[in-house]
Amino acid sequence: MSHELQELRESTADLLNEINGRPLEPDSDGDWTIHLRGHRILIRPTVQPMPHVFIWTGIVQYADPTCLAELNDLNLATGWCRFVRTADGAVYVASHLPAYSLTKRALIESIGAVGAGAALASPMIVAVYGGTAA
Numbered sequence: 001m002s003h004e005l006q007e008l009r010e011s012t013a014d015l016l017n018e019i020n021g022r023p024l025e026p027d028s029d030g031d032w033t034i035h036l037r038g039h040r041i042l043i044r045p046t047v048q049p050m051p052h053v054f055i056w057t058g059i060v061q062y063a064d065p066t067c068l069a070e071l072n073d074l075n076l077a078t079g080w081c082r083f084v085r086t087a088d089g090a091v092y093v094a095s096h097l098p099a100y101s102l103t104k105r106a107l108i109e110s111i112g113a114v115g116a117g118a119a120l121a122s123p124m125i126v127a128v129y130g131g132t133a134a
Contacts, residue, residue: 004047004051005046008102011045011102012032012053012102012107013026015102016034016107019107030044031044036112037118038119039059039119040058041055041111042055042056043111050098050099051098052096053096053102053107053110054094054096055095056092056093056094056114057094057115058090058092059092059121059133060089060125060134061089061090061131061134062090062130063089063126063130063131064130064131065085065089066129067091067125068085070124070129074117080095080113081094081114081116082094082095083121090134091121091122091125093118093121097110
């Protein structure tokens with residue numbers, strides 16, 4: 001692990017522990033998990049392609065490909081997170097927090113934005129485009 005990644009992981013861990021009020025342990029992939037609005041939100045510091053904290057959650061599995069236009073509309077309407085459908089039909093909500101702007105408030109807002117995006121989109125995508133809520 002590079003020195004840069006180690007510093008970013010330590011900073012992220014310190015902030016998450018402060019936000020959570022107790023230490024959070026990363027999983028076997030090194031991601032931290034926070035449960036918010038019924039969704040499992042994952043937090044991963046990374047330095048590729050630039051230092052940032054990647055925050056995401058899966059919201060739907062097996063969504064019909066016709067949901068792509070809806071996801072594009074959501075991406076235009078919401079600047080705080082991005083909605084993505086993978087080739088296997090999984091839909092994710094994600095945010096990237098650049099390391100240079102990593103603060104307690106920015107991390108809270110980014111996690112909240114992913115949770116809000118998930119709560120907004122998941123029921124609608126399942127109802128209109130099928131699939132299973134993640």
